[in-house]
Amino acid sequence: KIVTLESERKGFLKERDTAAAKLEEIKGSVVFHSDKIREARADRAHFESQLQRDADSVPVNKLSVKGVPDGADVKTIAARLQEISEKARTEGEYNKIGEIYGFPVMVKTESTAKDLFDCSVNRFFVQGRSGILYTYNNGRLAADPKLACQNFLNALERIPKVIETHERELAKVKEQIPVFEAAASGVWRKEDELRTLKRNAAELDRKIALSLAPPTPPEKEEQAADKNVVEKENGARLPQADRVEHDAASRVVIGKVKWRRTT
Known part of the structure; x- marks a missing residue:
């Protein structure tokens, strides 16, 4: 029975250590999602405070791109964006190419394998004030000039959805905390039983050893x-x-x- 209890104890301790590690991971996720919610809310507040609308309450696209003069039309801006999309090579880094409502517009070159050939693809982002990267259409530009320029304004308008996503994930991981806290702080209830069995076994071994020792003859x-x-x-x-x-x-x-x- 001692062997069985030892095995059971070993399994219990292993599960407890696993639960403790998972608990730390969950706590890290709580911090991560909480930080992103706070940062995204700050970005939303800044965007809403700077946003301009036209007479029809449609948001004005205040996009500016490097290499394009202020006041340029949509086609000129779109042509420059298309040029960047085709020629930029950032080697995995985020490079600033413009700005919209005080948020940097970034491009990043990513390498992908397609049909056994390596190719480079440029993706576009709007960077939040704390570093969150917002995208629309997975960071790819539309072929239509107006839609291509609208990409970045659409990315900023997705900030509320980003907040909702992190809030949902935060609630999900918080639900797991009590379960793993209980598992990580669990106590094996058979510890006293195992200790008693070991003590009894040691005493029995001692008695057996004494009984097997050759006795000294009385005459001698x-x-x-x-x-x-x-x-x-x-x-x-x-x-x-x-x-x-x-x-x-x-x-x-x-x-x-x-x-x-x-x-």
Whole structure:
């Protein structure tokens, strides 16, 4: 039973460690989504405070692109964006190419494999004030000039959806916290039972070892005891010098001398 309990205990501790690691991961997710919600809300507030609308309440596209003069028409801006899309090579970095309502407009070159050939694709983003990257149409520009220029305004208008996504994920991970907290702080309830079994087993082993040891014969015990008593008494009665002689004499063996007759 000890082996069974040891195995059960090992499995319990492993599951508890796994739960503790998962709990830390969940807490990290809570921090991540909470931060993104706060940052996106700040971006939304800034965007709404800067947004301009025309007479029909339609948002005005305040996009500016490097290399294009202010006041240029949609076709000119779209042509420049198309040129950037075809020729830019950022080597995986985010490069600023313009601005819209105070938010940087960025492009990034990504390498993809298609039909066994490596090719580069440029994606466009609007960068939030805290670094969140907002996209529309997965960062790809439309062929139509007006829609291509509208891409970045559409990306900013998706900020509320970004907030909703992080809020939903935050609620989901928070639901898991009590479950993993309980698992990570669990106590194995059979610890005392295992400790008692081990103690009893050790005591039993000791008794078995004693029972298997060869007993000392009573006669030899009595002889050894008598000899020790006599030696102690003799040693106590003799002076120290005599004890030495006595000890030496006690080791001398005296035998009979046999005489050989000669003829």
